[in-house]
Amino acid sequence: MPELPEVELVARALDKLVGGRCILAAEIRRARLVAGSTPKDFSRLIRGSCINCVNRRGKHILFELNGGLVLIAHLRMSGRFLLLPPEAPLPKFTHAIFYLDDERRLVFSDQRHFGMMKLVPAAQVHKTKELRALAPEPFSEEFTPQYLASTLARSRRTLKETLLDQTKVTGLGNIYAAEALFLSRVNPFIIAADFSRRRVGRLHQAILDVFTESIAHGSTLNIDPENIDGSYYGGAYEGRWRVYDREGEPCIACGSRIRRLTHAGRSTYFCPRCQRR
DNA sequence: ACCCTCACCTGCACGC
DNA sequence: TGCGTGCAGGTGAGGG
Numbered sequence: 310m311p312e313l314p315e316v317e318l319v320a321r322a323l324d325k326l327v328g329g330r331c332i333l334a335a336e337i338r339r340a341r342l343v344a345g346s347t348p349k350d351f352s353r354l355i356r357g358s359c360i361n362c363v364n365r366r367g368k369h370i371l372f373e374l375n376g377g378l379v380l381i382a383h384l385r386m387s388g389r390f391l392l393l394p395p396e397a398p399l400p401k402f403t404h405a406i407f408y409l410d411d412e413r414r415l416v417f418s419d420q421r422h423f424g425m426m427k428l429v430p431a432a433q434v435h436k437t438k439e440l441r442a443l444a445p446e447p448f449s450e451e452f453t454p455q456y457l458a459s460t461l462a463r464s465r466r467t468l469k470e471t472l473l474d475q476t477k478v479t480g481l482g483n484i485y486a487a488e489a490l491f492l493s494r495v496n497p498f499i500i501a502a503d504f505s506r507r508r509v510g511r512l513h514q515a516i517l518d519v520f521t522e523s524i525a526h527g528s529t530l531n532i533d534p535e536n537i538d539g540s541y542y543g544g545a546y547e548g549r550w551r552v553y554d555r556e557g558e559p560c561i562a563c564g565s566r567i568r569r570l571t572h573a574g575r576s577t578y579f580c581p582r583c584q585r586r
Numbered sequence: 587a588c589c590c591t592c593a594c595c596t597g598c599a600c601g602c
Numbered sequence: 603t604g605c606g607t608g609c610a611g612g613t614g615a616g617g618g
Contacts, residue, residue, distance in 0.1 A: 312611065341594090368612080385612050387596080402596085421595045423612065438614090466589070475613080482611055553611085574591085576609085 311384050311532065313447065313480025314523035316368045319390060319532050323370070323415075324363035326392055326534060331359040331410040332374075339404040342417070344427045354428050355380065355407075367443045367479040371434065379434045381427045382417070388424030391416045392534045415534075444479040447520060452478075457516075458509040461501040468504060469497035470573050472516075480520065484553045487578045489515040491552040496586045497577050498570075522549075552578040 311319065335355045337348035346354075358374040365371065370390075372380035382388070391400060393414045399406070405417040405426065417424065429437055444460070445451035457478070464471045471477050472486040481489065490497050493515035495508060504512075526549065551561055556569035560580040569578050 315611085383613080385594095386610075419595090420597075421610090421612095423594060425613095464588085470589095473612090484611055575611095 311368065311388075312482035312485050313365075313368060313520055314485070315532050316365050316370060316384065316480075317524055318527065319384070319534070320363050320365040320370050322532070322534050323372075323390060327360050327372075327409065327415055328362050329360065330415075332356060332407050332415075333410055334408045336406040336408075337404070338406070339422065341422070342404045342419075342424065342426055344425050346428065351426075351428060354378065366435075366440055366446070367475055368482075369439060373431065377431050378428050379431050381429060381434065381437065381439055383425050383439070385419070385421070385423035385425070387421040388417060388419040389532070390534045391418060442476045444475060444477050447478070447480050447516060452513075454510045454513040457513045458506050461504050461509065462506075464501035466501060467498050467572070468495060468501050468512075469577055471501040473575075478516065481516065483575050483577075484550065485516075485519050485523070487553045488519045488551055491578075491580060491584060492518060494583050496584045497579050498572065499586060552580060554578065 332355055335352040337343055337351055340348050343351040355374070355378070358376055358378060361373045361375055363370065363372050368383060370382045370384070372382070374380060382390075393399070393416055395412050399416060400418045402418045402420045402422075403416050404419050404422070404424070407415040409415060417426070427437070427439065434440060445456065460477050461468070461471060464474075464477065466474075469486055469490065472481050472489070473483065487497070489512065493508070493511040495504075495512055495515075552567050555567045555578060558567050559565070560567055560583060563580065563582050565580055565582040567578055568581050569576050571577070
């Protein structure tokens, strides 16, 4: 269920915890986890690799291995990386185990089975179907208000749908899209192409602000790979949502009741007063 | 190129 | 207590 801030924090934590470690062996327990490969081939390919560093692109985690391979992982809704000490039992829904050279195991567990992993040559990473169509990184120089304005101008879908499209803006999910729209006081149901160009700057800034704030506060979820007993919930940023999951509660700005509408198959939370069309 | 629907899974909260 | 229903933070395939 992670969005950009969670994935960023997971990647940073993994970089610190497993950067420099080597993978002695890998065990894939759920075949469909590894896209485009068999568990056997995947394990054979990754065995003996050392992890140079761990990065992020969009919501994908990139393990850069020596030997010219990159492991691309996506957590989707419920995927989680855990670093288990030698005696710790495997969590439920363990789909992959990487045996490291420090006696620990890096485990991928995923209740809803939506997560995926893929090994690709380093030179091909950004040409894979997973990464090649992604929009610019929100914190890159490319992601300017002008970029956002011209992207929105070409979409006939609503702002909310367009913001969730990773080829238009990368990193937003259902929570932070709602938060960014609220913060900039923009109505989620405006057709993107009809959105006033004058207001794009404020929306652009709000996107950066919700990401920055959440990363700084430790995100909404408890994604610490070393917190192997903890629940997924209980992240430091939890409870700081301004509109998400607050249906019927008072708007923090005006006191109106926050509304929830199902839109494009997903819940959209907004303040009917602050976010008028 | 764009946009829509459905599919992938398990668990949990809710109402009866 | 049990059972049915709808919902959950993400994306890709396949169709038009």
